[in-house]
Amino acid sequence: MLRLENLRKAFGSTVAVDGLSLTVRRGEVFGLLGPNGAGKSTTMAMAVGLLAPDSGRVLIGAGAGASPSDPSVRLGLGLAPQSLALYDELSGEENVTFFARLQGLSGRDLRGRVAAALELVGLGPRKGDRAKGYSGGMKRRLNLAAALVHDPPLLLLDEPTAGVDPQSRVGILDLVQSVAARGTTVVYTTHYMEEAQRLCERVAIMDLGKIIAIGTIEELIDAHGGGSVLTVRRNGGPATADERVTTTDPVRELTRVMTGPDAATIRGVTLDRPDLESVFLTLTGRRLRD
Amino acid sequence: MLSAAWTIATKDLKLLLRDPAAAFFTLVFPLGVAILFGSIFGGRGEQRQDLALAVWLGERTDAAERMARALESAKGLAVSRAESRAAGEEAVRKGRATALVVIPEGFGRAADLLFFRGAMRLEAVVDPARGAEAGLITGKLNELAFKQIASGITDPARSRALLAEARGQLATARFSDPLMGPTLGRLFDALDAVNAQTERAGAADGDVKGAGGGFSFQPVEVTVTELERRGSAGPRSGFELSFPQGVVWGLMGCAMGFAVSIASERAAGTLVRLTVAPLRRGTILLGKAMACFMACAIVQALLLTMGVLVFGVGVSSWPLMLAAVVCSSLAFVGVATLLAGLSPTEQGAGGMARAILIVLAMIGGGSVPMMFLPPWMQTASSISPFKWALLSFEGATFREYSAADMALPCGVLLAFGIGGWLVGVRGLTRQRAF
Numbered sequence: 001m002l003r004l005e006n007l008r009k010a011f012g013s014t015v016a017v018d019g020l021s022l023t024v025r026r027g028e029v030f031g032l033l034g035p036n037g038a039g040k041s042t043t044m045a046m047a048v049g050l051l052a053p054d055s056g057r058v059l060i061g062a063g064a065g066a067s068p069s070d071p072s073v074r075l076g077l078g079l080a081p082q083s084l085a086l087y088d089e090l091s092g093e094e095n096v097t098f099f100a101r102l103q104g105l106s107g108r109d110l111r112g113r114v115a116a117a118l119e120l121v122g123l124g125p126r127k128g129d130r131a132k133g134y135s136g137g138m139k140r141r142l143n144l145a146a147a148l149v150h151d152p153p154l155l156l157l158d159e160p161t162a163g164v165d166p167q168s169r170v171g172i173l174d175l176v177q178s179v180a181a182r183g184t185t186v187v188y189t190t191h192y193m194e195e196a197q198r199l200c201e202r203v204a205i206m207d208l209g210k211i212i213a214i215g216t217i218e219e220l221i222d223a224h225g226g227g228s229v230l231t232v233r234r235n236g237g238p239a240t241a242d243e244r245v246t247t248t249d250p251v252r253e254l255t256r257v258m259t260g261p262d263a264a265t266i267r268g269v270t271l272d273r274p275d276l277e278s279v280f281l282t283l284t285g286r287r288l289r290d
Numbered sequence: 291m292l293s294a295a296w297t298i299a300t301k302d303l304k305l306l307l308r309d310p311a312a313a314f315f316t317l318v319f320p321l322g323v324a325i326l327f328g329s330i331f332g333g334r335g336e337q338r339q340d341l342a343l344a345v346w347l348g349e350r351t352d353a354a355e356r357m358a359r360a361l362e363s364a365k366g367l368a369v370s371r372a373e374s375r376a377a378g379e380e381a382v383r384k385g386r387a388t389a390l391v392v393i394p395e396g397f398g399r400a401a402d403l404l405f406f407r408g409a410m411r412l413e414a415v416v417d418p419a420r421g422a423e424a425g426l427i428t429g430k431l432n433e434l435a436f437k438q439i440a441s442g443i444t445d446p447a448r449s450r451a452l453l454a455e456a457r458g459q460l461a462t463a464r465f466s467d468p469l470m471g472p473t474l475g476r477l478f479d480a481l482d483a484v485n486a487q488t489e490r491a492g493a494a495d496g497d498v499k500g501a502g503g504g505f506s507f508q509p510v511e512v513t514v515t516e517l518e519r520r521g522s523a524g525p526r527s528g529f530e531l532s533f534p535q536g537v538v539w540g541l542m543g544c545a546m547g548f549a550v551s552i553a554s555e556r557a558a559g560t561l562v563r564l565t566v567a568p569l570r571r572g573t574i575l576l577g578k579a580m581a582c583f584m585a586c587a588i589v590q591a592l593l594l595t596m597g598v599l600v601f602g603v604g605v606s607s608w609p610l611m612l613a614a615v616v617c618s619s620l621a622f623v624g625v626a627t628l629l630a631g632l633s634p635t636e637q638g639a640g641g642m643a644r645a646i647l648i649v650l651a652m653i654g655g656g657s658v659p660m661m662f663l664p665p666w667m668q669t670a671s672s673i674s675p676f677k678w679a680l681l682s683f684e685g686a687t688f689r690e691y692s693a694a695d696m697a698l699p700c701g702v703l704l705a706f707g708i709g710g711w712l713v714g715v716r717g718l719t720r721q722r723a724f
């Protein structure tokens with residue numbers, strides 16, 4: 001559906017994307033993860049033809065694919081940019097209608113899809129208000145509605161949950177899941193690992209313009225997550241006295257503890273499986289990014 | 291392509307109307323300028339000054355020359371000699387002269403024979419738009435011509451020659467009233483005596499108030515000829531000057547708005563969406579251009595409607611007015627594109643556009659009407675597209691241009707439109723605006 005081949009993009013001396021290749025398959029939800037400045041947005045921009053890569057190429061669609069510099073290829077694209085792209089002085093409905101028209105929609109089809117998109121993001125009751133009066137979360141949702149109103153087969157969402165409350169976040173995640181269930185291919189950028197874990201079949205973790213790991217979440221955890229942590233708490237002991245055991249075989253370790261001589265003193269046992277977050281931190285380190 | 295461009299254009303107009311400041315400066319402010327300036331200029335655009343006359347001598351006789359001199363020395367008249375009748379008419383058409391005074395062939399002869407052949411004839415060629423002046427000029431000519439006759443009579447030498455001629459005619463003339471011949475003979479004798487007396491008194495200074503009071507006939511016949519159709523005398527009211535100025539300010543507001551339009555879309559992030567939409571780059575520009583064109587046309591239409599319906603601005607030709615509005619709008623689409631290409635940021639494009647447009651509008655007649663600018667400024671202002679927009683608007687109102695006259699300003703405006711567009715698109719491409 002989307003193939004990026006050896007993309008490279010530099011801004012002056014900053015190399016934003018450095019030899020990146022990946023393939024997104026039809027119908028999957030693909031997560032592009034990475035710390036700030038990793039090059040996620042730059043990759044998205046090249047994928048939709050906004051930026052011309054210094055080298056490498058982008059191919060969209062079935063078979064050999066075609067370049068997004070061709071307008072007819074972009075007909076199948078929906079992009080929700082990281083920075084909101086809305087007209088403040090237009091109402092929510094007018095915004096979505098305008099972008100839908102640019103996609104060639106008109107008449108009843110247009111009206112129907114605009115109404116559906118606004119319903120989908122939960123802006124139906126406020127659709128007549130100017131966008132400048134919307135809260136941050138509402139603007140995010142409107143930004144999303146404008147990207148998917150024409151029901152594109154390939155949807156690219158660049159941090160669609162940035163700056164929204166938990167309710168909006170859950171709403172947006174549900175929405176992405178329902179869109180994906182209809183067969184839409186989604187590329188989803190975020191640095192919230194639990195979002196990726198919930199939505200994505202496959203993820204790529206990138207840092208400093210390069211992909212440092214790619215695969216299904218299970219594969220990444222197995223490869224980079226390290227062992228599970230078994231924590232045993234005993235009666236009368238303070239929390240600081242908890243025993244922690246790191247293991248790659250939590251079941252065997254648990255059996256050993258529960259059948260041991262001090263089993264009667266056990267008050268509780270917790271098993272922490274490694275998750276994407278630990279994979280992420282293992283791979284990208286704990287150093288702060290610009 | 292067109293429908294997408296139209297979608298962008300109508301969206302831009304909607305945004306313009308929803309931005310109170312932008313809407314004010316594009317639509318309301320120009321109208322305010324037009325009304326305010328029009329009221330300041332008063333009933334007539336020009337300051338009260340000497341009535342400009344062109345004079346053309348159809349014959350080289352002393353009488354004609356004296357008449358011309360009399361015109362030249364008369365108070366309240368600024369007289370220039372025309373080399374030909376056509377040149378004089380052109381001066382009237384262009385508004386350099388209010389009227390052309392034609393001293394026709396046979397004027398001298400008529401002056402000499404005036405006792406028998408009726409009045410001397412003078413012709414005043416005026417612009418139909420300036421009917422009010424025609425009466426004034428007729429009166430002035432009558433007064434001056436009469437003084438000429440009177441001075442002829444009180445100048446003994448001329449008078450004697452004139453009487454001799456008259457006597458000669460008297461000898462051959464036939465009168466229906468048999469008493470007329472002898473009566474006139476006696477009159478001539480009396481006049482001869484007056485001449486002798488005047489000569490002795492040495493009082494031949496030509497101040498002849500009341501002289502000739504005894505002759506009860508109309509000595510000068512001034513015919514007023516109206517120039518055909520395209521007389522471009524001048525504005526009939528201050529509003530005919532100020533509404534073209536309003537157009538200048540309106541066009542300026544539009545060009546300003548659309549010069550920053552692309553930069554604003556970039557700042558708002560919406561340019562990203564436009565660029566990712568399945569449109570050619572040219573379509574986005576075309577949409578912007580259409581919006582600018584429509585805004586320019588709407589401002590002009592608004593000013594024109596108000597001007598014609600409320601402030602008595604007269605349109606000499608609606609087709610030419612349409613041409614003027616279309617060409618001005620196209621010119622400012624080009625100007626806006628050129629300005630947009632100068633800088634990729636809102637502040638940059640806006641600042642530069644403001645500085646450049648204000649200077650161009652000032653020298654182009656936006657603040658002081660073109661006709662009041664010093665001649666060198668009028669020449670220098672040709673670099674300003676505003677001047678040509680203003681001229682084309684005036685051409686379709688009080689200047690009463692013909693289609694041929696309109697070709698120049700419209701051609702220049704189109705050149706500004708095309709040139710600005712080409713340079714602007716190059717600038718935008720270099721900026722990687724898209």
Ligand SMILES: Nc1ncnc2c1ncn2[C@@H]1O[C@H](COP(=O)(O)OP(=O)(O)OP(=O)(O)O)[C@@H](O)[C@H]1O
Pocket residue numbers: 011014015016034035036037038039040041042043082
């Ligand atoms: N237009 C630009 N001009 C100069 N440098 C740029 C530009 N766009 C991106 N960069 C640089 O390229 C690098 C990658 O930026 P990018 O926006 O792709 O990161 P990101 O992964 O999307 O980060 P974030 O999570 O903060 O959105 C950064 O170092 C950034 O400073």
Ligand SMILES: [Mg+2]
Pocket residue numbers: 040041042082158
């Ligand atoms: Mg980003």
